[in-house]
Amino acid sequence: MHKRTESKELNMARTIIIEEVGGPENMKLVDWPVGDPGPGEIRIRHKACGLNFIDVYQRTGLYAMKLPHALGMEAAGIVEAVGPGVTHLKEGDRAAYASMPPGAYSEARVMPAAQVCPLPDAISFEQAAAIMLQGLTVEYLFHRTTPIGKGDSVLFHAAAGGVGLFACQWARSEGIELIGTAGSDEKCALAKAAGADHVINYRSADFVAEVKKITGGKGVDVVMDGVGKDTFEGSLDCLKPLGMMISFGNASGPVPPVNLLTLAAKGSLKLTRATLFTHIADHAKCQEMAQHLFSKVVSGDVKVNIGQTFPLEEIAAAHRALEGRQTTGSTIITL
Structure with missing residues (x-):
């Protein structure tokens, strides 16, 4: 150059x-x-x-x-x-x-x-x-995709990235319980400091098991997943029945085709692939x-x-x- x-x-x-x-x-x-x-x-x-x-x-x-x-x-x-x-x-x-x-x-x-x-x-x-x-993405994730309010729970992947740190702060400002995942203890500490209620190092722990432990086996109301292929299947397992899966990125690669019957079997789950530019x-x-x-x-x-x-x-x-x-x-x- x-x-x-x-x-x-x-x-x-x-x-x-x-x-x-x-x-x-x-x-x-x-x-x-x-x-x-x-x-x-x-x-x-x-x-x-x-x-x-x-x-x-x-x-x-x-x-x-x-x-x-x-x-x-x-x-x-x-x-x-x-x-x-x-x-x-x-x-x-x-x-x-x-x-x-x-x-x-x-x-x-x-x-x-x-x-x-x-x-x-x-x-x-x-x-x-x-x-x-990143900020407009967080705005639509929390306000224009599915109803989320004070006391609701969200699992957010890559919580120490640019969108993730916005999400941690946004959730804290609105009384939303956010569980963040990240790939190192240092990144987990960043997400925690930004406002995540709980953090999970997905390289050293099974994030599905940890989410179930944190939520007393219930799962979360919403998953916000910008990672894509590597986290998608586990994310579905973290949801409550009738929970909403928001896929909004492909950092690890695009999500493979989804069998709709899987959503039924896991609790009548809802799934959307959202983009900022539609909003x-x-x-x-x-x-x-x-x-x-x-x-x-x-x-x-x-x-x-x-x-x-x-x-x-x-x-x-x-x-x-x-x-x-x-x-x-x-x-x-x-x-």
Whole structure:
């Protein structure tokens, strides 16, 4: 990857693209054209962007894209220009987003405005780049997927990751009992400190047996599972009858086909495969969710945990760290 201090031309921006799917080495840092926004669009100059597993899924081809394509789903910065029909943002506004299409690994870009959200002054660009995708994910998991309230119990896998640490804090702020799993005692301690009521090191203990022990054999009301293949079967065994399994990620690989009779045999279980982008597709709903998230951060209910930072030209190292389970909290990319 070549490194430049800054792209001087307004119509060019340093951008990470892929021309074919594959490993981290397939990502290229290039000068990419940036035009003027059309109807319903904005041009935004990024100050920081986020790193998420969906970026890996797109890079590897698990989530197909037409190539070549820029990568990155989340960023924060300053609105430089506004196209016709955009009313919730203006030139000079601070803003942040987690939305389609990919292209956030860049100095600047033109993109649809509907899912870009005005950013309160109390939240820094770095914090915003760390919270949008993960925080909005937690918002829909706890508020828009199945009814969850004070006193309910949730099993959350990878509780020391970026989404997990948000979930631990969110659950604590709402009186929800959260059992978190993680892959080391150090990560378990992070989840516990963030608000998990119970933690399980899945490398040294059977998480199904531990959940049953913690719940007196009853199981939990809801499982939130972003790990995928490795935890799916055990997760079903952790649910109460009529419990809800929310599968929302594939960190260990996609879940194999499910026999619906298995759900019946395990207690008339409910199962959904949720995605953030369905929830934020509606402009008004997306803005509402973002305001809810920002209020949690500004109030202190949820603290932003930036575990590591990489410059844009070291994006391959960032991906390797994420895939190798070597990250904690959120990871941001600086420009």
